[in-house]
Amino acid sequence: MMVAAPAGRALLAAGVLAVAGCAGNGSQSALDTAGSHADRIASLWWVFLWVCAAVYVVVIAALLYGVWRRSGRGEAVVVDPDPASEATRRTVVSTAVGLTIVVVVALTAASYLTDRALATDGADDPSAVRIKLTGHQWWWQVVYDDPVAARQVTTANEIHIPVGRAAIIQLQSSDVIHSFWVPNLNGKQDLIPGRNTNTIRVRPERIGTFRGQCAEFCGAQHANMAMLVHVDSADDFDKWRDGQLASAAEPADDESRRGRDVFLSSSCVLCHTVRGIGAGGRAGPDLTHVASRETLAAATIPNTTGHLAAWIADPQRIKEGVHMPSNGLDPEDLQALLAYLRTLE
Ligand code: CUA
Numbered sequence: 001m002m003v004a005a006p007a008g009r010a011l012l013a014a015g016v017l018a019v020a021g022c023a024g025n026g027s028q029s030a031l032d033t034a035g036s037h038a039d040r041i042a043s044l045w046w047v048f049l050w051v052c053a054a055v056y057v058v059v060i061a062a063l064l065y066g067v068w069r070r071s072g073r074g075e076a077v078v079v080d081p082d083p084a085s086e087a088t089r090r091t092v093v094s095t096a097v098g099l100t101i102v103v104v105v106a107l108t109a110a111s112y113l114t115d116r117a118l119a120t121d122g123a124d125d126p127s128a129v130r131i132k133l134t135g136h137q138w139w140w141q142v143v144y145d146d147p148v149a150a151r152q153v154t155t156a157n158e159i160h161i162p163v164g165r166a167a168i169i170q171l172q173s174s175d176v177i178h179s180f181w182v183p184n185l186n187g188k189q190d191l192i193p194g195r196n197t198n199t200i201r202v203r204p205e206r207i208g209t210f211r212g213q214c215a216e217f218c219g220a221q222h223a224n225m226a227m228l229v230h231v232d233s234a235d236d237f238d239k240w241r242d243g244q245l246a247s248a249a250e251p252a253d254d255e256s257r258r259g260r261d262v263f264l265s266s267s268c269v270l271c272h273t274v275r276g277i278g279a280g281g282r283a284g285p286d287l288t289h290v291a292s293r294e295t296l297a298a299a300t301i302p303n304t305t306g307h308l309a310a311w312i313a314d315p316q317r318i319k320e321g322v323h324m325p326s327n328g329l330d331p332e333d334l335q336a337l338l339a340y341l342r343t344l345e
Contacts, residue, residue, distance in 0.1 A: 027211040030183035034206040034231065036121055037186035044114040051103060118187070122166030122201040129167045131159065135178030135191040137218060138225040138322065139285055139298040144241065153244040154273070156285030157298045160230045162237035166203045172196040179216035182229050184208075188215045204231040211299065220321035226299035247276025248288050249343050259340025262333045267325065274344065284324060291345045297322070309338055 033039045122128065130145040144153040161167040171180055173191040180200055181188040189200035214225035232240060251257045260277060263269060271284040290296075293303050297319050301307040310317070312334065315324040329337065 027209065028183050028213065030187075032184060034204055034208060034210060035185040036203040036205060037118055037201065038184055039205075040114050040117050040121070041187055044110055047110055048107060051107060055103065122168070122203045125166035125203070127165050128201075129161055129165060131161075131167055131169045133159075133169050133171050133180060133191065135171070135173040135175075135180075135214070135218070135225075137175050138214070138221040138319070140225075140227050141174075141285070144244075151245060153241055154286045155244060155289065155293075157226075157295065158228045158230060158293050160232055160237055160240045161202070161204060162234050163204050163207050163231050164234075166201055169200050169202070170196065171198040171200060176218045177216050178214045178218050178225065180212065181215035182210055182212035182227075184210040185229065190216060202229075204229075207231050207233060209294075221319050224298060224300040224319050228294055228299055243292065243345075244289055248274045249345065251340055251343055253339075255336050255339045256343050257340075258333075259336035259338065262329065262337045263340060266329065266333075266337075267327065268337075271324070287341065287344060289344055291342050305338055305342060308341060309334060312337065 030038060031042050031045070033042050132143040132145060134141040134143075140157050140159075142155045142157070142159050144155075146152050159167075169180065171189055171191040172195070173193040175193060177193070178191040179188050180191060182202065185202040185204060186200060189198055192198060208231055210229045210231065212227040212229055214222055216222075218225065230240075251260050263274065264277065264279060269279045269281055271281040273280050273282065273286045273288065275286075275288040291303070295301065296303050296307060296311055297315070300319055301311065312327055312329070314326045315322050316326060327334075
């Protein structure tokens with residue numbers, strides 16, 4: 001027992017440190033909440049943690065007490081025939097059983113109530129932003145619904161939503177099952193091919209950028225199927241959305257113009273859309289405003305000219321198995337194409 005106490009303390013310390021680490025400020029942390037749904041889940045999590053920790057401490061204390069009482073007595077265990085201690089034992093066991101039932105029922109009720117609250121939170125927000133999210137191996141297509149078709153916005157891998165308003169995200173998949181998970185904002189929900197009725201809601205309460213991750217194994221690059229959720233102020237969101245509505249900027253110099261021609265005359269145009277130049281490929285992300293995004297390849301690499309060049313030249317090297325083929329562009333064409341893509345803000 002002298003060994004168990006320091007070991008137990010070390011375990012507890014490690015546990016507290018781990019929890020403190022999770023609770024610290026972090027993108028992709030379910031305990032550093034930034035939305036009402038995540039708040040509810042985190043509260044439930046803390047209730048479970050402390051109740052289970054208390055139960056654990058009581059059980060271990062009872063065990064240690066039993067061992068301590070027995071220590072020193074060498075004889076075999078015999079039931080104490082004394083009726084008084086028999087009655088005490090009965091009381092202790094009945095109390096323990098009763099408390100166990102109370103704890104289990106209370107935790108079940110807390111879980112049920114949280115689930116119900118999650119199911120309705122944000123459902124009646126008339127100002128909710130509606131997004132259609134489609135999972136692809138291995139990227140996310142994001143379409144902002146609007147009653148006016150011309151005001152629909154299509155982008156990829158980065159979602160912008162306004163703070164304080166609900167976002168209702170309809171989930172669907174074009175190939176296999178994926179799962180939407182932005183821990184700072186809510187729990188997980190699957191994107192299932194052939195079933196486009198799954199939705200998840202988030203209601204962000206804090207401006208910031210939060211990382212999300214596909215949470216259902218979906219093939220070789222499942223781990224590199226991430227996304228960024230930018231929670232903007234109302235003004236910033238409106239500005240962003242208006243910017244996304246615009247067609248691609250007209251290239252201002254010869255090199256960018258040449259880059260646009262490279263885009264239109266090479267295999268890029270078969271898979272990617274750039275609105276306004278007659279490029280309507282649908283197999284890959286919409287690139288009309290690709291330069292306005294922070295990352296490339298579903299949050300795999302930062303969106304810099306160098307990374308973009310490496311990605312176009314040999315995507316398989318960065319994301320093996322990705323459906324984008326390598327491009328045998330000659331260096332000057334690649335430079336021009338890069339210059340053009342950097343103008344697409
Ligand atoms: Cu998509 Cu895992």
